[in-house]
Amino acid sequence: MFAKHSCNCSKKIQEKSKIAAGIFGWFHFYLQDNQKYFCLFEKTTAPAQINKTGKFMRPQQYTKQKKNRAQNIENILTAAEIIFAQFGYNGASISRIAEEAGLPKSNVVYYFSTKELLYRTVVEDIFNVWRAAADEIVEDADPREALGSYIDTKMELARTRPYGSMVWANEIIQGAPIVQDYLETELRSWTEERVNVIHKWIAAGKIRPISPKHLLFTIWATTQHYADFKHQISTLNEGSDLNDAQWEETKQAVKELLLFGICH
Structure with missing residues (x-):
């Protein structure tokens, strides 16, 4: 459903289309040739390249973590869209979304601290894709x-x-x-x-x-x-x-x- 893409968008486009923040940076979406693209772009501050232990990561470590992060977010959003559609906001749960995404519940909460934040991200993404159309x-x-x-x-x-x-x-x-x-x-x-x-x-x-x-x-x-x-x-x-x-x-x-x- 989502295609990962190295973000070459201008800073202005990034600022306009950003959706949610995490400790690593913003992500956004856009539509091109009827294909939905999923982009990640980092904050320019040094902490974006520090791992959980507080140590700086080597470039290859950082690149691998970036890819894993993109894949996790992609899986979460795809799963959330399905679960919210099937059960509605009240019937959906982080646990159900995590199960659909094939990830631990803690991973979902790591990227989206509340169900409402995840839901709003899904809804805003839908609107942004329609708007681009x-x-x-x-x-x-x-x-x-x-x-x-x-x-x-x-x-x-x-x-x-x-x-x-x-x-x-x-x-x-x-x-x-x-x-x-x-x-x-x-x-x-x-x-x-x-x-x-x-x-x-x-x-x-x-x-x-x-x-x-x-x-x-x-x-x-x-x-x-x-x-x-x-x-x-x-x-x-x-x-x-x-x-x-x-x-x-x-x-x-x-x-x-x-x-x-x-x-x-």
């Missing part, structure tokens, strides 16, 4: 191409990360008890930016006058349906998951349904 929705873009690309990526994420969508849906259905502050800040800001772009497309005569918010709501509802109601879709597909050809047909059908009549 909309990078092409800018004023100078062709609306059909930009919205089509957004729908394609959202559909691909519904296929490859259904648990992430389920975690988000469960949180919202419960009234966002854990991440309401995130909705009121990050989600609101992101949505307003996309709404402004769509208004500019309308003013420029690129698309018909429609409600930008309802267009976004419809895209979210339709694309995430294929993750949140995966079992229902499989049942109606003769008990099988959609194959590659069916997914391509589905993406094309969704784009035609959502974009027909609004793009010239």
Whole structure:
């Protein structure tokens, strides 16, 4: 689910996209070519290269520990996404997540001191991946191409990360008890930016006058349906998951349904 990557991102991008802190540094995620990348980058302070006994590590020791740390975090986040999707926030436990990750409970607590911190990291990661999917929705873009690309990526994420969508849906259905502050800040800001772009497309005569918010709501509802109601879709597909050809047909059908009549 996660692809490890040596982080070459600029300091500005790192600061903007960082998610959680540990004694070793920050980690963040980004989406490129429909592949999710998982990056680690260290603090510049000397303690980042000191082991638990207080002794400085040799470069090869530090590199090995960095790789182990990245793998542990990757396993924890992948497991947490599954467990939170299956059991919800209240039903999930650090012990269950540790078992799913194949790690001792102490390892999970080492990187994420509380269940809430781990949960918020998972939810924020899901949103950041979805946000990156909309990078092409800018004023100078062709609306059909930009919205089509957004729908394609959202559909691909519904296929490859259904648990992430389920975690988000469960949180919202419960009234966002854990991440309401995130909705009121990050989600609101992101949505307003996309709404402004769509208004500019309308003013420029690129698309018909429609409600930008309802267009976004419809895209979210339709694309995430294929993750949140995966079992229902499989049942109606003769008990099988959609194959590659069916997914391509589905993406094309969704784009035609959502974009027909609004793009010239």
